[in-house]
Amino acid sequence: MANPCGDGTPDGDWQRYLNFRCTGCGNCCRRTHVLVTDEDLRRIERGVGLPVADFVHFVPEADLKLEKRSAWWVRFDSGxxxxxxxHRPGGACMFLDEEQRCTIYEHRPVTCREHPFEVELSDTGALNFIALSDIVECPHDWDGNISRRDVIKTSRWNEKQSDVFLDDVGxxxxxxxxxxxxxxxxRYLGFDV
Ligand code: SF4
Ligand code: SF4
Known part of the structure; x- marks a missing residue:
């Protein structure tokens, strides 16, 4: 896999990414569409007390760079x-506040927890590789200390809940x-709308 970070880090030196530290610029909450599962929606609904219809959105094909064959596409009669x-008007996630902080941090989607890492686990569940997503400009620092255990746990969680959701979408x-x-x-996913 090519190094997507563009910072000169050799591919073999991926363990360096465990020293990543988010500087809280908010770019990844402003310039992206955060795809969610029904488990994410339920956690947010319970935690924030908002009905799901108030914070979910279906992004049309014209507005999202996602492979045509991606399992995340949900079919509707209208496309x-x-x-x-x-998003709020202007394009930021509706849960991002003026100080660039997540207002639902405890309940945020699992994909937000995994970002900006792209993680590869071995068959035995060990950490094989980490890359940094290049989906937005990420002015991070290198004085963090991320545990392998946390990276593995979040990656497994993301994979498990995505698999269940994508089976339902299929x-x-x-x-x-x-x-x-x-x-x-x-309603098919079990929400009261
Ligand atoms: S839920 Fe929070 S972390 Fe995720 S995109 Fe929105 S503001 Fe950012
Ligand atoms: S773009 Fe990078 S530095 Fe900025 S909030 Fe996201 S992860 Fe943190």
């Missing part, structure tokens, strides 16, 4: 969409009967 957190997409609407999909 496909990927389930994400809503079943929904294959359904032939009935209308396919966004509220209908949320």
């Amino acid at each position: 496909r969409g990927a389930m994400a957190l809503r 079943r929904w997409n294959r359904r032939r009967k009935g209308r396919k609407t966004r509220p209908g999909f949320l």
